[in-house]
Amino acid sequence: MSTTTAAPVVAPRVETPFRRFVSEFAESRLALFGLLVFGAIALIAILAPFIAPQNPYDLAQLDIMDGRMEPGTVGGAGFTYWLGTDDQGRDMLSGIMYGLRISLLVGAGSAIIACIVGASLGMIAAYAGGRTDGAIMRLVDLQLSFPAILAALMILAFLGKGILNVVIALVVVEWAYYARTVRGSALVERRREYIEAAQCLALPTRRIIFRHLLPNCLPPLIVVATMQIARAIALEATLSFLGLGVPITEPSLGLLIANGYEYMLSGKYWISFYPGIALLVTIVSINLVGDQLRDVLNPRLKK
């Protein structure tokens, strides 16, 4: 703290770790672009009820006569369906905006919960060592040796459809990645001098773990979390496409794509095409940000 307050007199722009991080991140135009696009998508998802031309789930606003209209058609209600309509006469643009909400909610929600669960277990494994470590890591190995899609499929087959169930399934298949990451970096960090110093000061274990160890394990955790959000969104879409994810009343992008499947064969491409593009742009933008984060936060790549 004292160094940051003393320095400005000499140099107006102090190099704090955060600023260095920001400038290093901004070195990649592509990553900045990804961040911008993702920001826009998140904003659209949050503001959907205010900016969508139609509330796609208010049956009073739907006109079945407008069903399966091509993109750009002017509907009975007088406004243009820029991305066409689905079989119920729902405006696809509005459907996608609302679908994004569900997709992002499930993706980010499951990633955050999995992060908390996984990071805690990884931290416990690294700090406790011995049998606890062995037991937790065996579980991680078991989880990682089984493909995520199958594990999620089976959990949902038993639990049934529903947003909460999808989140549970995603947390179960994702926590292991966080646990492994955190354990790996915590094992390295806990041998450092500052942890030894904290232990010599007889600080409580909880304080050492949360205030000293955890913050220093954050960089790799952030990278994994970013990538896992993208993975969770894709996985949720896949599960919903297979008919095992979110219920029809709360369609995510994956379910919108699934709804268009049968019409695709008769050449009505837009019902599946545009939600897919939205999904693709979301996933790619998150991955671009994640790629750059990994490069910036990886100490091995530091010049």
Added chain:
Amino acid sequence: MTVFLLRRLLQAGGVVLVMSLLVFVGVFAIGDPVEILISPEADQIERERAVKALGLDLPLWQQYLVFLGKALQGDLGRSFVFNEPALQLILQRMPATLELALGATLAALVIGLPLGLYAGLRPHSPVSRGIMATSILGFSLPTFWVGLMLIMVFAVQLGWLPSTGRGETVEILGTRWSFLTRDGLAHMAMPALNLALFKISLVIRLTRAGVRETMLMDYVKFARAKGLSPSRVTFVHVFKNILIPVVTVVGLEFGGTIAFSVVTESVFAWPGMGKLIIDSINVLDRPVMVAYLMIIVLLFITINLLVDITYSVLDPRVRLEGKS
């Protein structure tokens, strides 16, 4: 070695046991087994008789032992929908899935290796950058959506390939295969490519990284200094050495490919076991679900076991690790 093998086998057996317990609890404790196993049309007397016959009045741990005993004899229940033994039903569909997965693996190697080789040899050329950018897309694209787009372009718009199904098959050794007929191959092209998408990206990246690393090795420098032609250096000295890790990873991925064929089979209505399990889940055909799960668990444990054994043969450190 024998000790290591025995220990790994024991561990694998333990995992199978744990998974069977999980499956059992999942199916028989979460839902009401009476509703699951007995047809809803049965009346009260029939129902009670069935409960007795199926042993559902026994305590749960005894039921588990009965389930386990039957499973060991290959009896995993009968499908409600097809009224056939569930195990037999799945084994019937297995060749279609294996065929698709093998086709996808082959496609990944045939497409991925040359592209990765090129990108590794000329890392700074625009074409290589293009290849790498596309491979990122291969990791990001949702497979099922790409499948839909393939159908849209090649089946609906252009009409070159059939959209769904398995096409004409030929019977060999009692199972039907598509890859021996023209029609069958045409049906297989899109699903195999779709399933291969992720693996193509993987192979490109692995090959590229391998080539870039190997090119700096002393033996490559020596081969060049000896005056060997660049193509001989590339294809004999470099290529042979990167092939080992690539083939290993692709082999390891085979289980994942079978798992992921659930998605591809659903998109292209490919009649394999992945499509069967999705259909069974949708109609709550639980015996089939249980049988599928047990088969997949066995499959994965076998794959992992084989991998561990191969590694221990290749790298003695793996074997010795457990002893210290």
